[in-house]
Amino acid sequence: MRALTFVLVIFISANSFAEKKNIGFDLYSIEAIGVRQSSVKVKMNRSLAPFKDHLLQYPFHNYRIKYMSQISVPVMEKEKFLLSDNESLDLRVLYCEQKRASLWINWKDEAGRELLDTRVHFNKNEPLIAGIEEGEFKGKLLLLKVKD
Amino acid sequence: MNSDTLSEKQEKLLALYYDKECNFFEKLQVKRIIKSNPIATEFLNDLAKCTEIVNEEVNGFGVKDLNGFCSSLNLRIANEEHAEIFHGSRNELVKVNFSRRINLNFLPWALSGALAMALIFNINSEQSLDVIDNGLPKVVTNNGVKVPSRVNVARKGNLSNRKLRVSNVSSSRAPQVEDEIFDATPYLKQREYLYNPDVEVDWIRSNGSVHLIQQRNTKAPLIWISRRR
Numbered sequence: 001m002r003a004l005t006f007v008l009v010i011f012i013s014a015n016s017f018a019e020k021k022n023i024g025f026d027l028y029s030i031e032a033i034g035v036r037q038s039s040v041k042v043k044m045n046r047s048l049a050p051f052k053d054h055l056l057q058y059p060f061h062n063y064r065i066k067y068m069s070q071i072s073v074p075v076m077e078k079e080k081f082l083l084s085d086n087e088s089l090d091l092r093v094l095y096c097e098q099k100r101a102s103l104w105i106n107w108k109d110e111a112g113r114e115l116l117d118t119r120v121h122f123n124k125n126e127p128l129i130a131g132i133e134e135g136e137f138k139g140k141l142l143l144l145k146v147k148d
Numbered sequence: 149m150n151s152d153t154l155s156e157k158q159e160k161l162l163a164l165y166y167d168k169e170c171n172f173f174e175k176l177q178v179k180r181i182i183k184s185n186p187i188a189t190e191f192l193n194d195l196a197k198c199t200e201i202v203n204e205e206v207n208g209f210g211v212k213d214l215n216g217f218c219s220s221l222n223l224r225i226a227n228e229e230h231a232e233i234f235h236g237s238r239n240e241l242v243k244v245n246f247s248r249r250i251n252l253n254f255l256p257w258a259l260s261g262a263l264a265m266a267l268i269f270n271i272n273s274e275q276s277l278d279v280i281d282n283g284l285p286k287v288v289t290n291n292g293v294k295v296p297s298r299v300n301v302a303r304k305g306n307l308s309n310r311k312l313r314v315s316n317v318s319s320s321r322a323p324q325v326e327d328e329i330f331d332a333t334p335y336l337k338q339r340e341y342l343y344n345p346d347v348e349v350d351w352i353r354s355n356g357s358v359h360l361i362q363q364r365n366t367k368a369p370l371i372w373i374s375r376r377r
């Protein structure tokens with residue numbers, strides 16, 4: 001009986017202390033300024049060059065990184081991150097498989113008002129970008145890219 | 149171990165045991181404490197007395213801090229409502245009693261009825277062997293006499309084996325429609341999203357109008373929220 005209890009305890013404790021899989025992300029908070037005319041060239045920080053094709057879908061002509069970080073989130077656990085201007089980001093990775101990933105995102109402004117709450121499933125090699133209009137010629141973007 | 153007193157850890161364990169929140173190993177530990185220390189039993193009895201007193205107070209509306217009680221209740225309700233948004237409403241599991249769901253009192257009657265029906269149809273089917281002679285169907289009865297039948301329906305075997313055969317098809321022929329074959333290959337690419345969805349959105353909530361930006365080259369989730377004006 002004692003031996004069985006010992007084995008059970010070892011098994012339960014091993015399970016509870018098992019390391020959870022951490023998923024790495026590149027997180028960018030981007031300020032977008034100026035409405036782009038059809039022939040105007042777009043200016044952006046060099047680190048944003050890999051996401052050029054995606055950012056050109058938005059109607060701005062100047063993209064500037066306000067906050068940049070490399071974060072790590074355990075699967076199925078909620079993590080809170082503070083962005084620039086006291087904004088906050090709650091992030092939960094639902095799964096991250098070979099090709100696909102799923103994220104729950106809750107983006108709040110400095111007053112704690114919800115800017116965006118979404119759950120998305122997407123291809124892992126693509127970045128997830130969420131943008132919000134701030135003024136007439138201004139917007140802020142949030143870019144998340146799963147690390148390889 | 150001093151048998152006259154209980155340690156703080158033991159008291160906590162006993163309190164958990166009283167609240168039925170102990171796991172299997174903790175229960176074993178508690179039973180060991182109760183056996184070895186008579187004060188443990190007294191402690192459990194005291195807990196029971198305390199519960200009785202509190203229950204009397206609450207049942208008799210004798211709650212002293214009514215405001216605190218109400219605010220905690222409101223908080224709990226708000227939490228439940230908030231949780232409902234994400235997880236759906238909480239329903240109690242309804243256990244269905246099999247014997248109640250199916251009334252077995254009718255079983256003997258149903259069986260006897262089924263038996264009677266089966267007997268009746270078996271007797272009927274004895275005269276159902278069908279012989280078609282010169283295009284005219286004839287029915288063979290029990291005594292072997294062939295009787296010509298005017299009905300253009302052949303009967304054979306018992307009820308389950310009977311098949312209706314319409315002999316005069318030409319009078320009820322459907323108008324002929326020419327089929328045409330279309331090539332759907334150009335549309336296959338358009339329906340690729342059915343087999344390989346690139347972006348799936350379970351929900352999006354925001355205080356503005358939400359747009360999912362479609363792209364030609366890439367298949368990334370691009371969200372844009374414009375403020376309501």
